[in-house]
Amino acid sequence: MPETLVFYVLSGVAIATSALVIGQRNPMYSVLLLVASFGALAGLYIQLDAPFVAVAQIIIYAGAVMVLFLFVVMLLNAPREDAAEWDRTHPLRQPAFARFGGLLALVLVLQLAWALLSATGVDAPVASRAGSEVVGSVRALGRTLFTDYVFAFEATSILILVAMVGAVVLARREGDQS
């Protein structure tokens, strides 16, 4: 089935590129790989009949946010992590911390596995329930967004305004009064 094949290819790409993002020492490659991961996720959103989310993902995430990251990587001329220094100074190199961290990682994995295994009804294909045919409609989505969620929407605009002003204030040089 082509649909299943597309799902496995897209999720494989998303997982592989995300794993490479955290496997890189060079932040430049990390940012570019994350763009690929977001592209694969946008494909998954299209499969889930959420075309508007997919487009927003590409435009806002892969476009705006990642370009912001690239700007900062280039602006700071961010250095590669030094492998020798990583080996020497990383907290996880200390046996006690490594054991504690391994324990916490095990707890996280067990919790995620438990949550997935104990969930019921996840074997049914998505969109098999009655009434789930209309989800892809952008018109109905926009109507819901601007009626039921209009307060949250307006609050988001305030949040973005505050974040913009905050970013300008934080990145300003100290003593620069202009």
Add this chain to the structure above:
Amino acid sequence: MIPLGHYLIVSAILFAIGAAGVFLRRNLITILLSIEIMLNAVNLSFVAFGRQLGSFDGQIITFFVIAVAAAEAAVGLAIVIGLYRHRESLNPDAFTLLKW
């Protein structure tokens, strides 16, 4: 059609990768990228659940997550720039002023 559980498994794997990245990498920018991976993993499960339940709420929450992530990236990167000016380093171990 793909079962809902498969989307949730992909989402869980992505979340675990993001969490591992925060702890393994010693670079503030890569740590912020790992947080973005985690946010995206949660977005995927929101959209999958919304599709399963036939409601828009999953997609709408995803928009708000994307908006908050954009704001977080702007403020976080401004803080990274400010920290880099002080210490000339992106290693989180270099910023220990608040450490007891």
